[in-house]
Amino acid sequence: MPRNRPGALRAAQRLRDRPRNWDSPAGDRIHGLSAGTSLAVHRYEALSTDYYVFPGVTAVALRRYRAFLGPPGRRPRYPFLDDCSCRGCSLRDVRHARDMLGTALRNLPPRARAELGRLVASLDAVYLERTLPDPFVHVRRGWRPHVWWYRRLEGCRYAGTGAV
Numbered sequence: 465m466p467r468n469r470p471g472a473l474r475a476a477q478r479l480r481d482r483p484r485n486w487d488s489p490a491g492d493r494i495h496g497l498s499a500g501t502s503l504a505v506h507r508y509e510a511l512s513t514d515y516y517v518f519p520g521v522t523a524v525a526l527r528r529y530r531a532f533l534g535p536p537g538r539r540p541r542y543p544f545l546d547d548c549s550c551r552g553c554s555l556r557d558v559r560h561a562r563d564m565l566g567t568a569l570r571n572l573p574p575r576a577r578a579e580l581g582r583l584v585a586s587l588d589a590v591y592l593e594r595t596l597p598d599p600f601v602h603v604r605r606g607w608r609p610h611v612w613w614y615r616r617l618e619g620c621r622y623a624g625t626g627a628v
């Protein structure tokens with residue numbers, strides 16, 4: 465039996481590994497990311513089966529994270545928990561927005577992960593500067609106390625601004 469050429473094997477493998485349902489067009493570029501990374505994020509969002517991941521969630525989470533850290537000044541910011549747990553409303557909580565960015569970072573290819581990781585790391589540094597640590601997090605929170613962005617002092621959910 466004749467041997468298959470390596471190029472033919474690689475070509476067949478590329479066709480087999482492509483996503484089957486690629487109906488949605490490529491989304492808009494995400495502010496601060498290259499076109500290739502934006503496309504990788506769009507592919508991840510389109511093919512994900514997670515309830516909280518939908519097309520455009522990474523861009524919305526980045527905008528929310530930037531908006532929370534955006535007001536100038538040195539006053540501390542206080543993340544607040546939102547009452548509604550639906551996909552869109554839950555992004556009002558900046559910690560859930562950071563969760564979505566972490567989920568995207570875990571599921572992206574290496575080059576896109578590195579680029580988005582650099583952007584998120586710079587925002588994380590500002591988040592650590594602008595929020596205060598919660599010394600009683602082990603008493604107050606039973607849900608995800610091991611994640612560092614949940615170990616920050618919560619604000620008043622009724623103010624809705626992040627500043628108390």
